[in-house]
Amino acid sequence: MTFKGCLFDLDGVIVDTASHHFVAWKTLAEELGVAFDEEDNEQLKGVSRVDSLEFILQKGNLVLDSNTKLRLMDKKNLHYLGLADQIQPADALPGIVDLIADLKAAGVRIGLGSSSKNAEQILSKLNLLAVFDAIVDGNHLTLSKPDPEVFLKGAHALGLAPEDCLVIEDAIAGVDAGIAGGFQVLGVGDANELKRAHAVVPGFGGLNWDEIQNLLLHK
Ligand code: BG6
Ligand code: MG
DSSP, X not given: OOOSEEEEOOBTTTBOOHHHHHHHHHHHHHHTTOOOOHHHHHHHTTOOHHHHHHHHHHHTTOOOOHHHHHHHHHHHHHHHHHHHTTOOGGGBOTTHHHHHHXXXXXXXXXXXXXXXXXXXXXXXXXXXXXXXXXXXXXXXXXXXXXXXXXXXXXHHHHTOOGGGEEEEESSHHHHHXXXXXXXXXXXXXXXXXXTTSSEXXXXXXXXXXXXXXXXXXXX
């Protein structure tokens, strides 16, 4: 058996925007008097903008009206976009462009499954928008990862069943979303954090599609 489709998360898998999201959330949290560290950030990776704000408010026992929440989310997003503005094609994480070329050559359909509402803008900066056969992002979703909606919609848009697609994720919430949707999940990052993934790699440098499939299909 081989995979017919591959669904990529964006932030932290294709490009290191995860660090920009972290800086922007940390700045906002600290302005609100809420401590925010790397461990908090791990919980927020893959989580939508609104749910991330709610996490910070809950941590600080803060209750705010909906207009204030919208204003804070806009503020965080402007900060984030300012940090992400310099992204260019060379910033695609090591091995990603080669892996996408491998997938294309093997006839594997590729989709994006991201919680971010900025996904298309970031893919454009990387010159990668056109390589995706389907894009599902935060603008198309009602439920945040770990709900499987994003990947189920992605597989549907590719015309494939979940069991025929591989999900690639760097976030705990994203790994859980893939598992809940019935996908095979490859984690990228720390194997101790991404325990529930079917396999975990530290990054894609030097790994081709056959090697990746072997890690999963021999599980
Ligand atoms: C996810 C990121 O991909 O998108 C989160 O991992 C981020 O850190 C979320 O908060 C929402 O992104 P955006 O760009 O819509 O604020
Ligand atoms: Mg991610």
